[in-house]
Amino acid sequence: MSPTVAVILALAVGTYAFRLVGPVLHGRVELSARVQELLSAGAVVLLVALLATGALTEGDGFAGWARPAGVLVGGVLAWRRAPFVVVVLGAAVVTAVLRLAGVA
Amino acid sequence: MRTANRTPSSPAVLPEIVRDASLIWLASGIVGVSFGAIAVAGGLPVWVPVVMSLVVYAGSAQFSAVAVLLAGGGPLAATATGLLLNTRTAAYSLAVADILGSGWFSRLAGAHLVTDETVAFALAQQDPLRRRTAFWVSGLGLFAAWNTGVLIGALAGGALGDTDAYGLDAAFPAVLVALTLPAVRKDAAVRRAALLGAVVAVAVTVTPGVPAGVPVLLALVGLALYRRGAAA
Numbered sequence: 001m002s003p004t005v006a007v008i009l010a011l012a013v014g015t016y017a018f019r020l021v022g023p024v025l026h027g028r029v030e031l032s033a034r035v036q037e038l039l040s041a042g043a044v045v046l047l048v049a050l051l052a053t054g055a056l057t058e059g060d061g062f063a064g065w066a067r068p069a070g071v072l073v074g075g076v077l078a079w080r081r082a083p084f085v086v087v088v089l090g091a092a093v094v095t096a097v098l099r100l101a102g103v104a
Numbered sequence: 105m106r107t108a109n110r111t112p113s114s115p116a117v118l119p120e121i122v123r124d125a126s127l128i129w130l131a132s133g134i135v136g137v138s139f140g141a142i143a144v145a146g147g148l149p150v151w152v153p154v155v156m157s158l159v160v161y162a163g164s165a166q167f168s169a170v171a172v173l174l175a176g177g178g179p180l181a182a183t184a185t186g187l188l189l190n191t192r193t194a195a196y197s198l199a200v201a202d203i204l205g206s207g208w209f210s211r212l213a214g215a216h217l218v219t220d221e222t223v224a225f226a227l228a229q230q231d232p233l234r235r236r237t238a239f240w241v242s243g244l245g246l247f248a249a250w251n252t253g254v255l256i257g258a259l260a261g262g263a264l265g266d267t268d269a270y271g272l273d274a275a276f277p278a279v280l281v282a283l284t285l286p287a288v289r290k291d292a293a294v295r296r297a298a299l300l301g302a303v304v305a306v307a308v309t310v311t312p313g314v315p316a317g318v319p320v321l322l323a324l325v326g327l328a329l330y331r332r333g334a335a336a
Contacts, residue, residue, distance in 0.1 A: 022197025
């Protein structure tokens with residue numbers, strides 16, 4: 001089995017197992033509110049770390065200015081409660097335009 | 105959700121749900137296109153993003169697993185990162201367990217449709233019947249939109265050439281900004297934990313010789329501040 005197939009299989013089985021927790025445990029066990037809080041806080045911490053490294057770094061170096069500038073504009077749009085599509089496309093367009101203008 | 109306060113069981117329930125859910129489908133379809141394009145442009149064969157989207161069906165985990173793979177982080181780090189991101193679906197599945205229906209088939213099939221967007225959409229509805237309708241309609245539609253988008257992006261990925269020129273590399277962090285901002289904005293403890301985690305992750309990333317995927321896992325040390333903050 002190729003490593004890529006193994007990753008897909010492990011992710012698929014593991015993720016489906018997480019998703020079955022509710023239907024299987026329904027009416028039998030209840031997660032404490034504290035555990036649910038910690039799970040969702042952990043997910044947010046991971047996602048913010050992903051966005052920070054994704055916005056700022058490429059390999060083990062700096063990603064250049066165009067990408068973080070685009071993400072920053074996306075962040076401002078999100079802060080102003082712009083629709084999801086506007087946030088995502090806004091970030092991409094700003095980065096693309098900056099690169100077109102010669103910013104790395 | 106602007107339909108949430110209408111009277112239950114009105115005959116117009118289904119069109120209303122479809123209208124609101126279609127915004128989520130459109131947004132996710134576009135993100136799916138970018139996922140397929142990024143994966144293929146990064147050097148993965150077309151079937152990888154397509155099959156992954158069908159059987160894993162979790163946007164952020166797919167993005168991060170592919171990012172780790174493309175960065176040469178290795179299969180273990182890619183799997184660990186994706187699975188850690190998906191632990192939250194366990195909590196979601198508990199939240200919607202009574203919405204899915206009572207039969208085993210609807211539970212098994214419904215479990216696969218548990219995503220951030222579908223759960224949030226379903227829980228925003230007022231009565232049980234609407235919640236169930238909203239879950240299945242938005243869930244099945246999202247599954248179709250996401251996978252169609254990924255297929256289009258994967259097929260176009262090679263033709264797109266250098267996706268950086270289109271700013272697609274900024275799209276994924278922007279998606280995460282949009283998804284995390286509400287939680288970060290409203291909860292100071294989450295904000296502290298996420299800030300520390302992000303600083304740690306970036307610092308470890310620019311440290312030479314650390315495998316990709318590890319920096320993001322290390323971000324979980326940020327949860328130390330979350331505990332302290334909550335206890336204070």
